[in-house]
Amino acid sequence: MLANIKEFIDEWGIDVWQSVIETFQMVGISLTISISIGLPLGVLLVLTRPTKALENKYIYQILNTIINIIRSVPFIILLFFILPFTKLIVGTSIGVQGVIVPLVVYTAPYIARLMESALLEVNKGVIEAYEAMGIKTRHIVWSVLVREARPSIVLGLTIATIGLIGATAMAGLVGAGGLGDLAYRYGHLRYEVDVMYVTVFILIVLVQGLQSLGNALAARLKKD
Amino acid sequence: MITFENISKVYGTKKQPITALDDVSLTVKKGTIFGVIGYSGAGKSTLVRIANLLERPSDGKVFIDDVDLTTLSKTKLRQKRNNIGMIFQSFNLLQTGTVYENIALPLKLTGIPKKEIKERVKKYINVVGLEDKLHAYPSQLSGGQKQRVAIARALAHEPSVLLCDEATSALDPDTTDSILNLLEQINNDFGITILLITHEMHVVQKICHEVAVMEQGKVIEQGSILNIFTEPKTETTKRFVHSLFNEQVPESILKDLKLDGKVITMSYVGDASGDPALALVSKKFDVYPSILSGRITQLKGEPYGRLVVHLKGSDEEVELSINYLKEKGILVKGYNNEVDINAS
Ligand SMILES: Nc1ncnc2c1ncn2[C@@H]1O[C@H](COP(=O)(O)OP(=O)(O)O)[C@@H](O)[C@H]1O
Numbered sequence A: 001m002l003a004n005i006k007e008f009i010d011e012w013g014i015d016v017w018q019s020v021i022e023t024f025q026m027v028g029i030s031l032t033i034s035i036s037i038g039l040p041l042g043v044l045l046v047l048t049r050p051t052k053a054l055e056n057k058y059i060y061q062i063l064n065t066i067i068n069i070i071r072s073v074p075f076i077i078l079l080f081f082i083l084p085f086t087k088l089i090v091g092t093s094i095g096v097q098g099v100i101v102p103l104v105v106y107t108a109p110y111i112a113r114l115m116e117s118a119l120l121e122v123n124k125g126v127i128e129a130y131e132a133m134g135i136k137t138r139h140i141v142w143s144v145l146v147r148e149a150r151p152s153i154v155l156g157l158t159i160a161t162i163g164l165i166g167a168t169a170m171a172g173l174v175g176a177g178g179l180g181d182l183a184y185r186y187g188h189l190r191y192e193v194d195v196m197y198v199t200v201f202i203l204i205v206l207v208q209g210l211q212s213l214g215n216a217l218a219a220r221l222k223k224d
Numbered sequence B: 001m002i003t004f005e006n007i008s009k010v011y012g013t014k015k016q017p018i019t020a021l022d023d024v025s026l027t028v029k030k031g032t033i034f035g036v037i038g039y040s041g042a043g044k045s046t047l048v049r050i051a052n053l054l055e056r057p058s059d060g061k062v063f064i065d066d067v068d069l070t071t072l073s074k075t076k077l078r079q080k081r082n083n084i085g086m087i088f089q090s091f092n093l094l095q096t097g098t099v100y101e102n103i104a105l106p107l108k109l110t111g112i113p114k115k116e117i118k119e120r121v122k123k124y125i126n127v128v129g130l131e132d133k134l135h136a137y138p139s140q141l142s143g144g145q146k147q148r149v150a151i152a153r154a155l156a157h158e159p160s161v162l163l164c165d166e167a168t169s170a171l172d173p174d175t176t177d178s179i180l181n182l183l184e185q186i187n188n189d190f191g192i193t194i195l196l197i198t199h200e201m202h203v204v205q206k207i208c209h210e211v212a213v214m215e216q217g218k219v220i221e222q223g224s225i226l227n228i229f230t231e232p233k234t235e236t237t238k239r240f241v242h243s244l245f246n247e248q249v250p251e252s253i254l255k256d257l258k259l260d261g262k263v264i265t266m267s268y269v270g271d272a273s274g275d276p277a278l279a280l281v282s283k284k285f286d287v288y289p290s291i292l293s294g295r296i297t298q299l300k301g302e303p304y305g306r307l308v309v310h311l312k313g314s315d316e317e318v319e320l321s322i323n324y325l326k327e328k329g330i331l332v333k334g335y336n337n338e339v340d341i342n343a344s
């Protein structure tokens, strides 16, 4: 048994490690960019809603529609559909660089939606109390709305990250590598089932770990 | 001082307007506690929310300390609001913040210097008596304690006016009383003008100098607390006063009693207690008084008693007794299960 493991590591260790790094890179970079787009969009969605502080029918409807459209396209289709756009932005449509753009386009609207629902959960009375105290809207957004929503935001981001890991599995199609690609190329195409099992196992541990981490963090932030 | 001048508020669409307030004018004098009472849907919350323009009136003006809020720019209004405290039925504290943070954060966001924030938190947490809970989270506090934190948060801005939207409606009777005592103390110690709205008569009765009764978006009656208690004019006000004394006498018993003598309601203010007067009545005249129901209660500042009494005796003797009681400064009225009607 131990000998088997050693043999596997000798033969595949470097490839697996390489794939893990690639997955982490793709997830890390696109998650960071997606959050910095998605969170403000979520805030904007909440603020421009009918009857809210910056009520604006047009902005709200347009944002809403765009998000719905993108969210209804499966990632694998999106990946190819926006190839020209990707090329325009990063100059290439292959490799890790090339897959970041579609991953962000795929994830940011999802995060915006998750943020929106997290922010909508915040007790309106608290916001009203701060309005009544004469606090500026932008302070209310960051110090009340986002602060109070932190537990739900963390849970939302956990879900988004797991979704993102799933999406990176298809990154291999544009030569970006990653765990999904490894499992597909060696495990499926070349019948190296051990590689497939190990990658799937790593993915399971990754997702489980993330979810537990997210839950624990959210519980810590939630003070009730 | 708070002044509402011909305030109207219409919600809904042009086709289906909902008039929440209909030409309401009120003045809350500086340093007083003013209560607005009414049943659910009367327009109380709308009114109190107009006092800091959380809700804009469809028509009319609202003044706080002689400044017309409706004419202020957004920035000016925000600054003015620093000076108008508000507390709510649902406390509205940050769940994710400690008591300290709940009081300090709004101060920080309004640009108060750090050192001053510390001093103010310390001062006002003492006023509400929660020194030992500074680092607790709201979820670890009782309803009454949460409301105390909300009061400290409001006071920390050192407002001239405090608005209370059903601030005690979520609390049990004992806690309600302790919060009302606190509000009264704040009014006394800091001279803060308080406008409170409620659907409960005992809230108004305990601490308000003046009361307005609202119904269907209108102020239907207004006066000093004593006035409202002793001389309620409208049906609604009478019902509110009754709610406190709960002096229903079963109709069947009433019928029998009325065959022999008269059933009256006596009310008196201060220590001119009704009991000795009744004792004298039975000595001086040929009547047998028996108390059917009675209660003495604390109005803002003075005790107020009400007795429902059966005076058994001839018409003539009963009439003489009533006159005697009136001479003693007791307000005597006929008794009727629904409303008070004048005996004479
Ligand atoms: N935002 C709103 N939109 C539509 N109608 C409202 C709104 N707020 C209050 N109303 C209506 O105005 C009336 C008065 O409400 P409110 O001031 O809350 O009464 P109260 O506080 O005395 O119970 C009610 O008929 C209520 O349905």
Ligand SMILES: [Mg+2]
Residues within 6 Å of the ligand: B044, B045, B046, B166
């Ligand atoms: Mg109300």
